[in-house]
Amino acid sequence: MTKIHNVTIVGAGLMGHGLALVHALGECRVVMQDISAAQMDSAPKLIAVALDTLIDGGAVKAGERDAVLARISTEPDLTIAVGNADLVVEAVAEDIEIKRLVYSQIAEAAPDHALLASNTSHLDIFPLLPDTLKARSGIAHWYTPPYIIDLVDLVGAPEAGPEVVETLRALYAGMGKKPIVFAKFAPGYVANRLQAALGLEIYHLLDSGIATPEAIDDSIKYGLAARMAFLGHLKKADYTGLGLVQQIMSNAAYSPPPVRKQSPTIENLVGEGRLGVASGGGFFNYAERPPAEWFSARDRALLKHKALVEKIEREDPM
Numbered sequence: 001m002t003k004i005h006n007v008t009i010v011g012a013g014l015m016g017h018g019l020a021l022v023h024a025l026g027e028c029r030v031v032m033q034d035i036s037a038a039q040m041d042s043a044p045k046l047i048a049v050a051l052d053t054l055i056d057g058g059a060v061k062a063g064e065r066d067a068v069l070a071r072i073s074t075e076p077d078l079t080i081a082v083g084n085a086d087l088v089v090e091a092v093a094e095d096i097e098i099k100r101l102v103y104s105q106i107a108e109a110a111p112d113h114a115l116l117a118s119n120t121s122h123l124d125i126f127p128l129l130p131d132t133l134k135a136r137s138g139i140a141h142w143y144t145p146p147y148i149i150d151l152v153d154l155v156g157a158p159e160a161g162p163e164v165v166e167t168l169r170a171l172y173a174g175m176g177k178k179p180i181v182f183a184k185f186a187p188g189y190v191a192n193r194l195q196a197a198l199g200l201e202i203y204h205l206l207d208s209g210i211a212t213p214e215a216i217d218d219s220i221k222y223g224l225a226a227r228m229a230f231l232g233h234l235k236k237a238d239y240t241g242l243g244l245v246q247q248i249m250s251n252a253a254y255s256p257p258p259v260r261k262q263s264p265t266i267e268n269l270v271g272e273g274r275l276g277v278a279s280g281g282g283f284f285n286y287a288e289r290p291p292a293e294w295f296s297a298r299d300r301a302l303l304k305h306k307a308l309v310e311k312i313e314r315e316d317p318m
């Protein structure tokens with residue numbers, strides 16, 4: 001099995017900088033590469049802010065800060081950046097031609113033993129790989145912010161042996177993450193597909209005037225998510241009793257809304273420039289604090305919530 005010590009992150013954007021931090025926290029030496037000079041400049045600063053959030057939240061010891069940061073370097077030339085890699089993590093934009101180009105450059109310049117892991121969300125990257133990469137590639141798909149959210153979706157390339165995914169699984173499990181191995185690629189894996197299905201119903205309820213944004217988020221926070229956070233869905237069904245689940249399914253007056261490509265509610269908000277936290281408003285208002293404060297409050301809340309779920313699992317395993 002390939003021993004992973006040197007990791008190169010190609011694409012240092014929203015996900016790439018977070019993935020650089022994840023691997024550095026996991027004791028790897030990390031080289032970050034991006035074609036954008038602005039991104040190469042901002043990524044190390046974003047990493048330092050994220051690391052401080054983890055330290056403030058008690059997830060990383062303050063004494064480890066300098067050593068973690070010292071394990072991360074930047075290199076603008078992709079050929080040099082991947083030249084010593086055991087693992088190349090691809091986090092460039094979800095665009096067929098950009099990903100195809102990057103894979104051909106990696107195939108040319110990375111060592112023969114190096115594995116490739118793509119963070120693709122919906123694009124099937126396996127047909128884009130050059131032949132020389134096919135047997136040593138896979139997908140490792142993360143959730144933002146990846147230095148807090150533990151889920152990692154893993155899929156091996158059809159031509160790769162099981163050892164490729166097993167190497168990634170062992171690496172990330174060793175970092176305390178929750179890797180899940182899928183037999184084959186399905187756009188959105190499980191979590192994003194469930195989110196998409198939920199989104200269809202949510203925008204239907206909003207657009208039909210059946211529920212307000214407050215009613216929808218309160219229903220999730222105080223109902224659905226309260227149980228899901230430690231039971232998931234299927235274990236919750238076991239607690240409900242499968243006889244009742246069977247009855248609800250067979251009697252259901254529920255029919256799901258049709259798949260739509262647009263929601264008038266979202267079109268209106270976007271048209272008004274209400275793009276979410278970063279713009280000071282979306283479904284809700286965020287004008288009273290700068291966006292960075294909201295994001296850091298979210299990250300602190302995620303860390304506390306994660307610690308609580310871990311405590312429940314330790315003390316009251318179900």
Ligand SMILES: NC(=O)c1ccc[n+]([C@@H]2O[C@H](COP(=O)([O-])OP(=O)(O)OC[C@H]3O[C@@H](n4cnc5c(N)ncnc54)[C@H](O)[C@@H]3O)[C@@H](O)[C@H]2O)c1
Nearest residue numbers: 011013014015034035036039091092093094119120121144
């Ligand atoms: N944003 C998310 O929440 C999220 C979550 C999971 C997976 N993903 C996936 O991760 C990947 C990256 O997404 P992101 O949100 O970080 O995008 P992003 O736009 O923030 O970052 C992409 C980076 O790739 C760089 N890039 C473009 N062409 C390049 C090239 N030829 N060589 C090197 N760098 C290049 C860009 O300059 C940019 O910095 C996508 O496949 C996306 O689907 C995103």
